[in-house]
Amino acid sequence: MHKQNRNSHFKICLFVLSSFVLTSFPVLPKEKTKREFGFDQAIQFALQNNKQVAIAKYEIEFSKADRITAGLRPNPFLNINADVLPFNPNSKQFDPNRNQYGVSLGFVYETENKREERINVANKRLKMEELIFLESLRKISLGTGNLFIATLAARERFLLAEENFKNLVNIVEINKIRFKKEDISKLELVRSEVAQDQYAVAKVSAQVDYLKLKNELIVTLGLNPSEIDIILSGNLDSLKRLPLIDSDKLLSEATEGRPDYLALVNAEDVALANFKLQKANAVPNVSILFDSLVQQNQYMYGMSVNLDLPVFSRNQGEIAKSQSTTKQAALFREELYLNLAKEMAITEEELKVRFEALEQMRQISLLKSQQAVKIVELAYKGGGSTLLEFLDTTRSYNETRLKYIDALVEYERALLNLKYIAGFDYKPD
Numbered sequence: 001m002h003k004q005n006r007n008s009h010f011k012i013c014l015f016v017l018s019s020f021v022l023t024s025f026p027v028l029p030k031e032k033t034k035r036e037f038g039f040d041q042a043i044q045f046a047l048q049n050n051k052q053v054a055i056a057k058y059e060i061e062f063s064k065a066d067r068i069t070a071g072l073r074p075n076p077f078l079n080i081n082a083d084v085l086p087f088n089p090n091s092k093q094f095d096p097n098r099n100q101y102g103v104s105l106g107f108v109y110e111t112e113n114k115r116e117e118r119i120n121v122a123n124k125r126l127k128m129e130e131l132i133f134l135e136s137l138r139k140i141s142l143g144t145g146n147l148f149i150a151t152l153a154a155r156e157r158f159l160l161a162e163e164n165f166k167n168l169v170n171i172v173e174i175n176k177i178r179f180k181k182e183d184i185s186k187l188e189l190v191r192s193e194v195a196q197d198q199y200a201v202a203k204v205s206a207q208v209d210y211l212k213l214k215n216e217l218i219v220t221l222g223l224n225p226s227e228i229d230i231i232l233s234g235n236l237d238s239l240k241r242l243p244l245i246d247s248d249k250l251l252s253e254a255t256e257g258r259p260d261y262l263a264l265v266n267a268e269d270v271a272l273a274n275f276k277l278q279k280a281n282a283v284p285n286v287s288i289l290f291d292s293l294v295q296q297n298q299y300m301y302g303m304s305v306n307l308d309l310p311v312f313s314r315n316q317g318e319i320a321k322s323q324s325t326t327k328q329a330a331l332f333r334e335e336l337y338l339n340l341a342k343e344m345a346i347t348e349e350e351l352k353v354r355f356e357a358l359e360q361m362r363q364i365s366l367l368k369s370q371q372a373v374k375i376v377e378l379a380y381k382g383g384g385s386t387l388l389e390f391l392d393t394t395r396s397y398n399e400t401r402l403k404y405i406d407a408l409v410e411y412e413r414a415l416l417n418l419k420y421i422a423g424f425d426y427k428p429d
Contacts, residue, residue, distance in 0.1 A: 032229040039148055039234055042221060046144040047137055049222030056136040063126040070118035079104040079289070102293030104304075109288060112280035121277050124270045131266060134259035138420060145416045147217050152236050153409045154210040160401055161199065161206040164394065167377070168196040171390070174381060188387050195391055236408040242355045243415070245348050250422045254340050258423030261340070264333040271326035278322045282315040284308040340421065347418045354411040361404050369397040 037045065047053060082101040172192050179189045214232075215225040223230075255261055287306035292299070376393040379385035 034229050036231040036233055042148050043141045043144050046140055046221050050140050056133050059129050060133055063129040067122035067126055070122035074108040076107040100295045104289045104291045106289035109286040112283045114280045117277040117280050121273045124273050128263050128266045131259040131263035142420045144220050146413055147220055149409055149412045151213040151217050153405050154213045156405050158206040158210040161203040165199040165203045168199045172196050191387055247344050247348055251344050254423040261336055267329040271329050275322040278315055278318040284310055343421050350414050358407050365400050366404050369400040373397045
């Protein structure tokens with residue numbers, strides 16, 4: 001009895017101790033693994049690990065399965081018949097000579113090489129699915145590149161907001177000292193503190209935008225944002241020259257290398273192969289049967305052939321549809337070619353205009369606004385400028401810097417879009 005009580009007290013003490021340990025030492029969150037990615041590395045990693053890529057691969061597998069189905073021959077068929085079987089063999093009305101039963105074994109002979117035509121269509125559709133898959137890879141590379149650029153821009157905005165906040169913190173600390181010395185009024189100190197709070201809010205907002213885009217990029221890379229944190233290497237202001245563009249050459253190479261354009265060319269081949277298949281389907285198949293029959297105790301053997309007579313239905317609808325599909329595919333290809341020429345011309349002009357705007361902002365607007373901020377900041381700290389002048393100059397610099405970041409983003413996106421329009425598989429530089 002005493003031993004049971006001691007065991008009960010021991011269990012209670014153990015429970016209390018474990019509860020104390022759990023409440024006193026909370027479980028720390030798992031530390032994320034950090035991985036660094038550059039622009040080119042991120043795109044290559046996404047092409048290998050993005051979930052949409054893995055999903056798109058199954059379309060190819062489906063087409064391979066369709067090709068297997070297309071090559072299958074019709075199954076033979078078995079027909080068993082039994083007529084006038086005795087319900088009661090002992091009945092006086094039973095006549096064994098009236099028993100009839102037999103079996104028929106047959107198969108379908110496909111005319112006009114239907115099987116070969118089906119396989120031909122399936123092979124061309126498989127090729128088209130492979131081209132569509134390559135196009136999905138290019139879209140993944142474009143989307144990943146644009147998202148990487150947007151994330152870099154969000155990081156630049158966050159760093160700018162952080163820099164502004166630190167500057168205001170420094171100004172507020174200086175103003176507190178100057179207020180104690182009665183060099184400035186209480187109002188000016190409060191104004192600087194309010195400006196500090198505003199920049200603190202702007203910093204948090206910029207940080208949230210940066211984290212959102214970074215987590216979206218992590219998912220695009222095929223990683224889990226709860227386990228992985230990424231560090232982006234490089235910066236937006238990395239390319240300082242305008243690439244030479246030969247629109248005619250790029251357009252010619254695009255029609256030879258863009259998977260979506262080649263897929264439309266292949267779609268015409270698919271439609272033509274399907275037209276041949278539908279013409280073959282207009283010719284009826286032949287069903288051949290071999291019969292064995294027992295009738296009135298006599299064994300008989302025979303053969304029969306079944307053939308549909310194409311009097312009314314000769315597959316006219318599917319033939320007409322396949323003809324229209326061929327013409328439609330040709331028009332789709334022509335439309336894409338015109339869009340390629342249009343996008344090439346627009347992107348070429350866009351790059352020139354955006355590059356000139358970048359150069360002007362970099363050499364004039366951004367440089368002057370940076371100099372103005374330094375001058376006003378030094379003047380304000382020395383008492384030669386007002387807080388409103390300092391804040392107004394800083395705000396002007398921020399607007400110029402943000403416009404410059406936006407211009408960089410658009411220029412980098414235009415460069416990436418040019419590579420996408422030209423139809424190249426993504427390669428660094």
